[in-house]
Amino acid sequence: MTASTTPTYIGARVARKEDPRLITGEGTFTDDVTLPGMAYLTLVRSPHAHARIRRIDTTAAKKEPGVVAVFTGKDLEATGMLPVFITVPSMSGSKHMPIATDKARYAGDAVAAVVADSREAAKRAADLIAVDYEPLPIVVDAMKALEPGAPIVHEELGSNLVFTYPVKGGDIDKAFKDAEVKISQRIVNQRLIPNAIEPRAVTAKFEAGELTLWSTTQIPHFVQLIAALNLGLGQNKVRVIAPEVGGGFGSKLQVYAEELLVGFLAKTLGRPVKWTEERREGYLATIHGRDHVSDVELAAKRDGTILGLRVRTVANVGAYLQAFAPGIPTILHVFIVPGAYRIPAFDYEMRGAYTNTTPVDAYRGAGRPEAAYLIERMVDRLADEIRMDPAEVRRKNFIAADAFPFNTISGITYDSGNYEPALDRALAMADYKGFEKRRAEAKTRGNYRGIGISSYVEICGLAPSKVNAALGVGWGGYESARIRVHATGSVQVFTGTSPHGQGHETSWAQIAADALGISPNDIEVRHGDTFESPGMGVGTFGSRSLAVGGVAVHKAAEKVREKVVQIGAHLLEASPADVVVAGGKVFVKGVPEKAKNFGDISMAAYLANNLPEGMEPGLEATVYYDPPNFTFPFGTHIAEVEIDGETGTVQIVKYSACDDCGRQINPMIVEGQLHGGITQGIGQALYEGAVYDSDGQLLSGSMMEYHVPTAEDVPPFDLDSTETLTNTNPLGVKGIGEAGTIGSTPAAVNAVIDALSPLGIKHLDMPLTPEKLWRAIRASGEGRR
Amino acid sequence: MPHAVAVTVNGTSYPREIEPTLLLVEYLRETLGLTGTHVGCDTSQCGACTVLVDGRATKACTMLAVQADGAEVITIEGLAKNGDMHPIQRAFAKEHALQCGFCTPGLMITAVDFLERNPSPSDAEIRHAIKGNLCRCTGYHNIVNAIRSASAEMRQSAGARPKVAAEVKR
Numbered sequence: 001m002t003a004s005t006t007p008t009y010i011g012a013r014v015a016r017k018e019d020p021r022l023i024t025g026e027g028t029f030t031d032d033v034t035l036p037g038m039a040y041l042t043l044v045r046s047p048h049a050h051a052r053i054r055r056i057d058t059t060a061a062k063k064e065p066g067v068v069a070v071f072t073g074k075d076l077e078a079t080g081m082l083p084v085f086i087t088v089p090s091m092s093g094s095k096h097m098p099i100a101t102d103k104a105r106y107a108g109d110a111v112a113a114v115v116a117d118s119r120e121a122a123k124r125a126a127d128l129i130a131v132d133y134e135p136l137p138i139v140v141d142a143m144k145a146l147e148p149g150a151p152i153v154h155e156e157l158g159s160n161l162v163f164t165y166p167v168k169g170g171d172i173d174k175a176f177k178d179a180e181v182k183i184s185q186r187i188v189n190q191r192l193i194p195n196a197i198e199p200r201a202v203t204a205k206f207e208a209g210e211l212t213l214w215s216t217t218q219i220p221h222f223v224q225l226i227a228a229l230n231l232g233l234g235q236n237k238v239r240v241i242a243p244e245v246g247g248g249f250g251s252k253l254q255v256y257a258e259e260l261l262v263g264f265l266a267k268t269l270g271r272p273v274k275w276t277e278e279r280r281e282g283y284l285a286t287i288h289g290r291d292h293v294s295d296v297e298l299a300a301k302r303d304g305t306i307l308g309l310r311v312r313t314v315a316n317v318g319a320y321l322q323a324f325a326p327g328i329p330t331i332l333h334v335f336i337v338p339g340a341y342r343i344p345a346f347d348y349e350m351r352g353a354y355t356n357t358t359p360v361d362a363y364r365g366a367g368r369p370e371a372a373y374l375i376e377r378m379v380d381r382l383a384d385e386i387r388m389d390p391a392e393v394r395r396k397n398f399i400a401a402d403a404f405p406f407n408t409i410s411g412i413t414y415d416s417g418n419y420e421p422a423l424d425r426a427l428a429m430a431d432y433k434g435f436e437k438r439r440a441e442a443k444t445r446g447n448y449r450g451i452g453i454s455s456y457v458e459i460c461g462l463a464p465s466k467v468n469a470a471l472g473v474g475w476g477g478y479e480s481a482r483i484r485v486h487a488t489g490s491v492q493v494f495t496g497t498s499p500h501g502q503g504h505e506t507s508w509a510q511i512a513a514d515a516l517g518i519s520p521n522d523i524e525v526r527h528g529d530t531f532e533s534p535g536m537g538v539g540t541f542g543s544r545s546l547a548v549g550g551v552a553v554h555k556a557a558e559k560v561r562e563k564v565v566q567i568g569a570h571l572l573e574a575s576p577a578d579v580v581v582a583g584g585k586v587f588v589k590g591v592p593e594k595a596k597n598f599g600d601i602s603m604a605a606y607l608a609n610n611l612p613e614g615m616e617p618g619l620e621a622t623v624y625y626d627p628p629n630f631t632f633p634f635g636t637h638i639a640e641v642e643i644d645g646e647t648g649t650v651q652i653v654k655y656s657a658c659d660d661c662g663r664q665i666n667p668m669i670v671e672g673q674l675h676g677g678i679t680q681g682i683g684q685a686l687y688e689g690a691v692y693d694s695d696g697q698l699l700s701g702s703m704m705e706y707h708v709p710t711a712e713d714v715p716p717f718d719l720d721s722t723e724t725l726t727n728t729n730p731l732g733v734k735g736i737g738e739a740g741t742i743g744s745t746p747a748a749v750n751a752v753i754d755a756l757s758p759l760g761i762k763h764l765d766m767p768l769t770p771e772k773l774w775r776a777i778r779a780s781g782e783g784r785r
Numbered sequence: 786m787p788h789a790v791a792v793t794v795n796g797t798s799y800p801r802e803i804e805p806t807l808l809l810v811e812y813l814r815e816t817l818g819l820t821g822t823h824v825g826c827d828t829s830q831c832g833a834c835t836v837l838v839d840g841r842a843t844k845a846c847t848m849l850a851v852q853a854d855g856a857e858v859i860t861i862e863g864l865a866k867n868g869d870m871h872p873i874q875r876a877f878a879k880e881h882a883l884q885c886g887f888c889t890p891g892l893m894i895t896a897v898d899f900l901e902r903n904p905s906p907s908d909a910e911i912r913h914a915i916k917g918n919l920c921r922c923t924g925y926h927n928i929v930n931a932i933r934s935a936s937a938e939m940r941q942s943a944g945a946r947p948k949v950a951a952e953v954k955r
């Protein structure tokens with residue numbers, strides 16, 4: 001760190017500044033915004049997964065009392081196409097209109113829109129719209145979608161292949177020729193539904209030529225940009241506000257149809273318009289995550305040394321490419337598949353496929369959970385095959401602590417890492433040594449007990465803008481911050497990040513407080529309003545906010561501090577090198593009694609009649625920080641499970657994790673991110689999964705059929721950390737938003753498979769539901785009658 | 786046909802003419818503008834809409850407003866008394882039991898009802914009591930801690946603080 005003061009607030013468990021309004025019901029979420037004269041939008045969605053739209057009869061709907069207007073896709077083409085921000089080589093992009101005009105490509109694709117005086121009237125009218133559909137053949141399975149003769153989702157593209165993305169390193173043929181052990185495994189990473197507890201919503205008004213749009217978004221600036229471009233407004237005339245946002249996990253990392261529609265309708269109709277998603281609607285119309293099928297082959301020696309990894313994956317992107325979808329199975333997945341290991345040869349081919357299902361994009365971890373699951377399952381398969389302790393197989397193949405920065409076989413450079421201490425601590429926390437006794441003891445009760453390890457590495461801090469461009473990401477990976485000190489000394493931080501639970505108001509205040517030598521209580525952090533923030537903010541996703549946005553805040557605060565030092569030196573008639581900024585005071589080293597208050601300095605900056613020669617008045621700074629590299633957090637998670645021999649029910653009896661995200665700004669928030677992330681990862685391992693039937697109907701279409709983990713489904717978590725700083729940024733910070741999700745899924749699955757390995761079970765696909773385990777136990781012949 | 790109802794919400798009676806199909810949660814959010822109570826689902830799964838109806842934690846999306854005629858309803862806005870936070874509110878902040886805060890009002894209301902009936906719960910009992918409230922952010926770890934810590938504080942100050950619901954009809 002470059003601050004001359006030792007950190008006071010960085011690293012402290014500072015209570016969250018967000019909480020007082022959220023625990024009293026005073027927070028304003030998008031659906032809480034109600035404006036005079038507001039109308040309500042409802043969308044008519046296709047019940048068919050694939051159908052040509054022959055005719056839409058809106059006559060009856062238009063006559064319904066309270067109806068303001070009814071639109072079909074053709075009436076709304078002026079809203080333009082929905083954006084895709086990433087273009088990977090060989091990509092075959094889809095045309096995606098907010099309302100389908102020619103055919104519906106998934107069950108839930110919007111085909112018409114109704115605006116009415118009330119929600120009820122809009123819904124009644126929507127029911128009166130008669131759509132004449134011509135059902136078409138349907139493809140749901142991504143593998144089948146790539147077979148010859150499969151129904152084509154976008155005829156104009158000629159096939160369902162979205163891209164082929166190969167990444168190779170080393171001599172893969174030699175690796176398999178030299179191998180003493182070869183393991184092949186098909187690994188399915190099932191489709192998930194994000195389920196932020198706040199459904200999506202959009203509210204907009206158009207007044208005096210200016211559009212104000214409230215949205216449940218993680219990326220308000222991108223919504224502003226696309227709304228301005230698509231709706232033909234100056235960017236200065238589009239104000240997007242992300243007020244309180246009730247969780248996102250990637251599902252609000254889009255420019256959605258409804259955002260453009262509500263903006264367009266407010267402008268066209270001249271009255272405020274609101275749309276609020278219903279949960280069941282969200283299951284269809286909000287993006288899904290994951291959905292990979294991988295065929296994996298691992299080459300190794302009998303002593304556990306990994307020689308090579310060959311993977312062929314098909315990723316289901318759904319019916320249309322969404323904003324970040326092309327980058328998730330590719331950039332955010334393939335490169336990180338080697339994980340924590342030195343793998344001499346690597347050959348990955350990823351293919352994307354269109355299907356008649358809800359579009360797939362970023363869900364917490366986005367590509368990295370799929371990577372960690374794949375490699376961590378294979379390492380366990382290897383350990384099982386050669387009868388070696390899975391912890392030791394990991395240790396044997398770990399990238400050595402002195403090998404960083406490390407160039408991976410997939411072609412990226414890990415900034416820093418030290419994997420063994422995190423593994424060792426997690427093993428100690430889990431009492432790994434004592435496990436076999438517990439397994440034996442469970443057996444006497446007729447239960448199967450297992451322990452599972454996952455040592456993950458992930459990518460975050462998206463990303464150096466030039467690297468982004470080289471990878472096909474159509475926008476820079478910087479982040480912005482502006483710090484404004486008023487004459488009286490009150491401080492505002494404006495950030496381009498857009499938190500939705502991550503506590504940036506607190507952490508950013510801690511960062512700025514240390515640089516400015518004041519208390520976080522005296523700093524207000526503002527976010528999510530494109531008319532307040534710097535010109536562009538990239539937003540909150542991919543665990544990037546701290547490593548990019550937090551660093552931008554730090555740099556802006558350093559700039560302000562530099563000016564405070566200059567003014568202080570001038571007023572105190574000292575050399576700037578001798579000036580100390582701390583405890584809300586500015587003084588000459590060794591003479592704290594002759595201090596100026598922070599507020600005296602800011603007042604001087606604005607009075608401007610006694611400043612150092614040539615200095616500009618005012619006290620504020622704006623920074624756009626573009627990082628030089630990604631950051632690569634890591635850790636080891638260990639789950640211990642017990643499976644009821646009678647019912648197949650899994651209980652996680654102990655969960656231990658040691659994570660390393662570099663320097664922690666607020667350990668309380670770090671732990672909270674881990675708790676939530678681990679729970680989502682356990683959800684994937686044991687409970688969650690989107691299920692379609694062959695007609696493209698989402699069978700897991702509500703919270704009744706799709707099991708979001710409850711408090712009874714997860715254990716308490718035992719957490720520890722190591723600290724390996726990165727020199728990618730001056731704070732030494734990495735990122736922790738997704739690590740829990742990435743680390744926990746393989747730990748939980750490895751534990752269940754370990755429990756069942758005495759029955760000869762080597763792999764089962766997620767979710768590991770009681771029924772699946774019960775059947776597997778029965779099929780093994782070991783289950784009791 | 787609109788019905789005349791009077792629901793007492795956070796101590797104030799609100800006589801209103803409402804449609805018989807109006808849900809209690811819509812009445813609170815839209816008719817009265819009390820937006821601290823949230824809607825997270827349409828299948829009574831999430832618990833974001835939980836309020837106290839005559840002292841009992843109730844999912845306000847499962848009840849019609851007309852059914853609450855004459856009832857005493859407490860929402861998140863009514864949990865603090867004269868600016869003095871309820872122990873559960875203090876505990877949620879202290880234990881970092883909320884992130885986005887969307888599920889939080891419902892969870893706190895559920896906890897208030899639960900702790901009034903079970904002042905010294907085990908962790909397993911706490912987890913069971915809140916299983917009807919989904920939180921996607923926190924993994925529940927700190928929520929359990931907060932409810933445990935609030936229970937300790939409430940036991941210590943038992944008697945000093947009136948029950949949240951002025952009148953508890955059971």
Ligand code: FES
Nearest residue numbers: 825829831832846
């Ligand atoms: S809104 Fe989900 S239970 Fe009431």
Ligand code: FES
Nearest residue numbers: 884888920921922
């Ligand atoms: S804090 Fe976000 S859903 Fe619970």
